[in-house]
Amino acid sequence: MTILVSNSGGTPPGAEWPQIRTVGIDGLLVSFGDRLSEPANRAALALRNAIERADWVGVEETSTSMVSTYLRFDPLWQGHAAMRASLRELLGQQDWFAAALPTGRRLWRIPTVYGTDLAPQLNEAAAVAGLSPEEAMVSISQSRVRVQTIGFAPGQPYLGELPPEWDIPRQTALTDKVPIGALTVAIRQIVLFSVSAPTGWRHVGQTAFSLFRPDDATPFVLRPGDEVLFEPTTAEELANMRASGPDGGATSEVLQ
CATH class of the missing domain: 2.40.100.10 (Cyclophilin-like)
Structure with a gap:
């Protein structure tokens, strides 16, 4: 599944970012680019922080890579469709490429x-x-x-x-x-x-x-x-x- 939000730079022209992809039976990956850039890394860090602060039922683990945020969830609590819907709603709330970095760094x-x-x-x-x-x-x-x-x-x-x-x-x-x-x-x-x-x-x-x-x-x-x-x-x-x-x-x- 791919969704398009505002992009403030750092990804190839015409690319649709972020992208939500399924990882196994209990994971989703949100990617903000296909190569490293400061805005994409910032977006991944900010989204992970927002997911942790939201404290969604069923989310058991989050992590980040260079340009992606991963979340692992218990499918007995939340199915893939429900978790994707929550991610789509969260992603639509702001331009994550220009998001503030998490506090406490x-x-x-x-x-x-x-x-x-x-x-x-x-x-x-x-x-x-x-x-x-x-x-x-x-x-x-x-x-x-x-x-x-x-x-x-x-x-x-x-x-x-x-x-x-x-x-x-x-x-x-x-x-x-x-x-x-x-x-x-x-x-x-x-x-x-x-x-x-x-x-x-x-x-x-x-x-x-x-x-x-x-x-x-x-x-x-x-x-x-x-x-x-x-x-x-x-x-x-x-x-x-x-x-x-x-x-x-x-x-x-x-x-x-």
Whole structure:
């Protein structure tokens, strides 16, 4: 089922967004585009928040991807037709591409070492972006990026968007392994690694921030909609902050 609402930008001309699609016997997916854009990500975050605030009977779970909102419901309480009708009514209430972001989000400032042996691909990534290493560090560290979604590994965020010069491809070959807390870049996005893993994204910065804390009441520290600044620090300072605890020197404040 497809419905059309006002679109303030960020989706291909002539496309009909959002689209409501069935996911299995107990899920619906509302997509706001077929590619990442700031308005589509904003819409997905805002719609999920609105669904949770509405507290619909039978809804058991919600989540977001880059440009979509997913809800899982108990079909014994609400059938697909009734749930689609509720979604259509909610979607018609405003232009979701221009919706306000949810309240309660946080701004994180995460100390980051750029380059050196800790993040050995800064120079390579900078060259691909047409920047000097110093320009690359300034560009990334001064970009206030949004957590667009959590995925791939527990608590692992995809963040963006970076300035246009960072629309660089992934590597053609994988790096065997980057460490926990690695800051990597490609396609105008940042991935901050919650686990040690191979990747095709270039390793340009290193943090001491622990994203996944399975023994905590809130095991995923960052949440979709949070914003992050990766502020430069030195390797010596980072080592000291690593010893101070899982935040690795990071601080946060609530966004109004």
